[in-house]
């Protein structure tokens with residue numbers, strides 16, 4: 691049996707269209723367009739691609755893009771001063787600092803400086819705490835995009851055995867909290883986990899975000915499981931692959947995300963969604 695494809699690209703396009711329509715309604719009612727500031731420090735090539743894609747998505751959705759690209763030698767104090775300026779600007783509703791930042795920049799201090807109501811990445815400790823206490827306001831974009839994709843596909847999570855592979859602050863930990871809040875039973879695995887194949891083999895739902903090409907083998911997947919691959923890795927031959935061995939996994943899974951065209955487009959659409967909520971105070 692071959693798995694059904696979770697078409698993140700199509701679901702994200704639908705979400706972006708509904709956001710664009712809401713922005714049009716708000717603007718017609720006299721409100722301003724959502725303003726998103728993406729701060730990129732330095733010239734990390736992958737980050738440059740992400741930031742360019744975010745810029746294009748902003749423009750298509752009718753947002754004001756107020757992104758700032760800063761040279762790699764920008765100091766911590768200069769980044770903090772920029773965040774203070776953006777926090778005080780009423781036309782800026784969302785602020786994100788693209789990660790990773792250069793080594794001399796302390797990302798925790800930067801993230802804590804962002805006004806939690808403008809923290810559209812959901813990385814500020816206040817927003818992490820809201821999520822951990824089941825009162826989320828700003829949810830990190832990749833794991834929340836995964837939740838949207840599952841819910842729009844009609845996949846129920848209550849009581850499922852879920853395994854999250856990777857315990858990063860961007861993906862794994864918030865994914866654990868999101869799944870827990872939907873009443874899944876969640877195991878989180880990381881580099882010190884024993885017997886990873888065995889743990890994955892017990893999962894009804896597997897979410898993988900480790901950044902290692904095809905690290906989760908297709909034969910580990912329980913027949914009928916749902917497989918969500920957050921990874922996107924470029925191989926030396928130029929091919930893009932995820933963190934899961936797709937060709938084998940798809941013969942066992944019931945649903946699987948492709949790479950590219952799965953989770954990636956949902957991340958950007960969710961960033962727009964968070965920024966729109968921040969702009970029109972739909973939650974915060």
Ligand code: GUN
Pocket residue numbers: 786787788789790811831832860957
């Ligand atoms: N780097 C990789 N993913 C992300 C993300 O979701 N937000 C930010 N700010 N940086 C990232």
